[in-house]
Amino acid sequence: MAEAMVNELMAELAALEDPRMREVNEKRGDDHGVNLTQLRAVAKRLKTQQELARELWKTGDTVARLLALLVCRPKAFDRDELDTMLREARTPKVHDWLVNYVVKKNVHAEELRVAWFADPDPVVASAGWALTSERVVKKPEGLDLPGLLDAIEAQMKDAPDRLQWAMNHTLAQIGIEHPEHRARALDIGERLEVLKDYPTPPNCTSPFAPSWINEMVRRQHA
Structure with missing residues (x-):
């Protein structure tokens, strides 16, 4: 059947x-x-x-x-x-x-986040970073935010597209959600210039991390 x-x-x-x-x-x-x-x-x-x-x-x-x-x-x-x-x-x-609709709702999400984050396959690693972005926003306790920024600073510029995009998302979320790390997140984004020229439609927020961070922080205080 x-x-x-x-x-x-x-x-x-x-x-x-x-x-x-x-x-x-x-x-x-x-x-x-x-x-x-x-x-x-x-x-x-x-x-x-x-x-x-x-x-x-x-x-x-x-x-x-x-x-x-x-x-x-x-x-x-x-x-x-x-x-x-x-x-x-x-x-x-x-x-x-798969990551957003299924893994995030599964009891094994954190275990998989840790395993995928360190995977040598950049597509698999990008899923680990996507789950990390979620934790940066919803459950940052226990995350090494300075260590994440170190990894982003060292690896994001030359990372393959999907992994680069996921790292950039984590960078932006750290800058948006954690004021104590905002200056460093902005500095990393400005120096690496990842997605700086990404074509963004009018009235949409650019994925370039400094623009994204500044716009979201502005909305929080509007």
Whole structure:
């Protein structure tokens, strides 16, 4: 029954494919052309189905995996399962949703954060940094913030794109949330100039850490 349902869903997802959207997504490294609002509507209809989620994930198809992450039960995965899934999640959107929608809600999140943070694979390490950014904001107790700034200062400039982006996020959050480290965070951002020229639409905050920090601090005091 599960196999038949997966086949039906794969056909339904294929019918949602839009070549123009695929072209846009492929520029960001995502190999699909499905409108995510339409995908969420499919997930809403299906509701939570953990075994179906596992079967969809096994297909290896990007859209099927995104759907799996929307219908799964985040707390039902064990540590090794999540570690394997992260290493299989090579497209940015699947990686991002897996970390934010599933791992962050799982009891093994902190254990995985520590393991991934030091991983030699930069894509895996970027997940460790993404979870670290979350802790910087929500549960900084026990984190070595000066040590994180040391690592960012030494490694961010030459890090691969995804890891660089995650490190930059941590840098910005330290500067925003921890006034005692703000001057150093701003100084590191100014000197490294990572994402300084990132194209940012009007009325959006630049991901360049000094601009991001200053804008968020301004809003806090507005």
